[in-house]
Amino acid sequence: MIRALPRRHKPVGLDVSLAIVNIVLLLIFFFLATGQLLNPPTEGVEISETTELPLDQLPAPILIVRDDAIWELDGVPVAPDxxxxxxxxxxxPVTLHILIGREAPASALIDIMNRDALRDVEIKLVTLRRTVRP
Structure with a gap:
């Protein structure tokens, strides 16, 4: 008589995926909560402001854009055309620095940077920090 051996049953494994998901969610909630407590929102955002500075303190060559028709390249007025x-x-090689007022629309800066004359020119934006004195 042939007797069949009982089949081996696979040991029941512990599924840890639910525990990992719970730990990840707890960490996300923890960092969200502590980030809000440590970095309280401020009342307003400080935006850079363009002020008058002597040209010797600014990088050269610099294109100062005051409005659509008044541009200065290193202190010399230049027509946009x-x-x-x-x-x-x-x-x-030319590295042109551009200084534009914070009230200017972003489209004005993009239009300046997309000009064919500036295609082979490296462009850097210049911002001036406003210091508030009591």
């Missing part, structure tokens, strides 16, 4: 000629006269 002639920007390419003025930039071409600078020593290569």
């Amino acid at each position: 002639l920007l390419g000629v003025a930039v071409a006269a600078l020593d290569a």
Whole structure:
């Protein structure tokens, strides 16, 4: 008589995926709660403000954009249409610094940066920090 051996049963494994999900959620809640307590929201956001500075304190060459029609390249007024000629006269390689007022729309800055005259020019934005004195 042939007797069949009983089948081996796989040992029941512990499913830890639910525990891992719970730990991750607890950590997320912990960091959200402590982040809110340690970094309370401030009343307002400080926005940079353009002020008048002597040109020797600003990087060169700098394009100061006051509005749509008044531009200055290193203190010399330049028409927006002639920007390419003025930039071409600078020593290569050119890193042009742009200073624009905080009231100016973002589209104005994007329009300046998308000009064909500035295609091969490295551009850096310049901001001035406003210091509040009591």
